Amino acid sequence: MSTTYRFEGIKLLSDLFFRLPRETAYVVRWNRWANDLGLKDSNKALDLKMEQVNKIFQMVLRRLGPNIKQPTILKYTGAALGLHEIREQFREDVGLLNLHRRDKGQDRHSDVLKVLSELLQFRPFAADDSKAGSKKFKVTINLLLSAVKRDTLNKAIKTNQAKQTRITTFLAPEGALDDVDSLTDILEGAILQEIDEQEEEEEEDNDDDDEPPAQSDEEDEDDGGLPMF
Amino acid sequence: MVHWKKGMNGIGSLQNLAAVLNASNLPADSKKDVNRVEDFLQTVTEAYILTAFLELLEMDSFDAIPAIGDSSDLSGWVLGVLDRFLDTYVDFKFEESQSLPTPLIVKSHRHSPPSPPGFLDADPTKTPTDPVVHHARQTLSFGLFLMVVKKWTRKADGDLTVPIWKSLTGYFHAGGQTKYR
Numbered sequence: 001m002s003t004t005y006r007f008e009g010i011k012l013l014s015d016l017f018f019r020l021p022r023e024t025a026y027v028v029r030w031n032r033w034a035n036d037l038g039l040k041d042s043n044k045a046l047d048l049k050m051e052q053v054n055k056i057f058q059m060v061l062r063r064l065g066p067n068i069k070q071p072t073i074l075k076y077t078g079a080a081l082g083l084h085e086i087r088e089q090f091r092e093d094v095g096l097l098n099l100h101r102r103d104k105g106q107d108r109h110s111d112v113l114k115v116l117s118e119l120l121q122f123r124p125f126a127a128d129d130s131k132a133g134s135k136k137f138k139v140t141i142n143l144l145l146s147a148v149k150r151d152t153l154n155k156a157i158k159t160n161q162a163k164q165t166r167i168t169t170f171l172a173p174e175g176a177l178d179d180v181d182s183l184t185d186i187l188e189g190a191i192l193q194e195i196d197e198q199e200e201e202e203e204e205d206n207d208d209d210d211e212p213p214a215q216s217d218e219e220d221e222d223d224g225g226l227p228m229f
Numbered sequence: 230m231v232h233w234k235k236g237m238n239g240i241g242s243l244q245n246l247a248a249v250l251n252a253s254n255l256p257a258d259s260k261k262d263v264n265r266v267e268d269f270l271q272t273v274t275e276a277y278i279l280t281a282f283l284e285l286l287e288m289d290s291f292d293a294i295p296a297i298g299d300s301s302d303l304s305g306w307v308l309g310v311l312d313r314f315l316d317t318y319v320d321f322k323f324e325e326s327q328s329l330p331t332p333l334i335v336k337s338h339r340h341s342p343p344s345p346p347g348f349l350d351a352d353p354t355k356t357p358t359d360p361v362v363h364h365a366r367q368t369l370s371f372g373l374f375l376m377v378v379k380k381w382t383r384k385a386d387g388d389l390t391v392p393i394w395k396s397l398t399g400y401f402h403a404g405g406q407t408k409y410r
Contacts, residue, residue, distance in 0.1 A: 013391070108272065115273055115275075116279050119280045120283070120290075122241070123280075124365035125318060125366070126362075
């Protein structure tokens with residue numbers, strides 16, 4: 001398939017390890033990486049700083065808008081770097097977060113703790129050989145909706161909108177929210193039934209387009225399920 | 230990315246976790262927005278590492294204190310814990326992930342083809358039978374690998390190039406990409 005890449009890789013490795021002299025191999029290995037910390041080959045830091053300064057200049061020039069003329073450009077680019085540094089230093093001293101940062105003020109530690117609280121309930125590494133798939137996350141409505149494939153759900157909503165019928169909504173009976181497992185069972189049954197009906201309708205190649213899809217109400221009531229509106 | 234594809238939303242998968250956490254800014258496929266998925270994977274990896282250590286040291290919560298046998302040999306204890314962590318939780322098999330149990334029995338067998346066989350034959354003694362545990366180990370090891378790659382690109386560590394590219398070939402093979410093999 002890709003013998004050329006293999007030969008190239010063998011050639012590069014041989015260059016690295018025994019064909020080139022040791023100093024040249026060192027240069028080949030170390031000299032092709034962007035070094036923004038100023039360690040061993042430390043000539044690149046100033047260049048990278050200049051790239052960042054150029055980015056600031058471009059940002060300033062873009063924000064000038066229709067006022068781009070030569071005197072304004074000279075004026076603003078001369079002042080841009082100093083103003084930027086003063087602003088950054090001010091924000092750092094006051095304790096404000098930098099809004100141009102990538103994380104945009106989100107606290108990373110709290111995120112990790114939030115994920116950790118879910119994972120401690122889920123226990124992903126505890127082997128459960130007795131019953132495969134008995135573990136589950138803390139059950140929420142979002143989890144249930146995510147479990148249904150999004151494509152099928154969107155398709156169901158679109159077909160309902162196209163036929164100008166009501167989108168089925170689920171209302172929980174009294175006391176169902178206290179016992180979460182019963183609620184999940186009811187929702188599972190309702191959603192699965194809806195998907196089955198729509199797949200059957202799709203398989204019939206839309207022979208009966210005028211028939212209103214109102215059969216689901218009766219079936220649900222017979223099963224002792226939810227009233228559907 | 231290996232662990233973020235369109236159909237992978239079973240129990241214990243990353244998309245399931247994202248749905249629980251209301252992380253709604255993540256795309257369905259990782260090719261659409263790699264950076265957000267990468268950030269999410271980074272936080273999840275740290276949480277996975279913490280959970281693994283908490284289970285290893287038999288701690289109930291994050292504020293608990295682990296039980297140390299001999300307080301004289303602390304460095305040996307730490308090294309032993311790290312060895313146990315690597316033995317039990319880190320698993321570089323480059324396998325295509327097993328099919329996770331779906332929370333609802335949606336007819337998934339129609340749409341999804343069967344998963345291809347793994348890159349290496351799995352040992353029945355070491356690999357767990359539970360696919361959730363297997364997937365958790367794979368995500369943890371993949372996240373650790375991504376952390377090493379980030380360190381490699383950030384600190385310009387030239388000594389890590391050859392081992393990282395060796396392990397990347399395994400991931401390319403598992404992902405079905407035959408270009409750089």
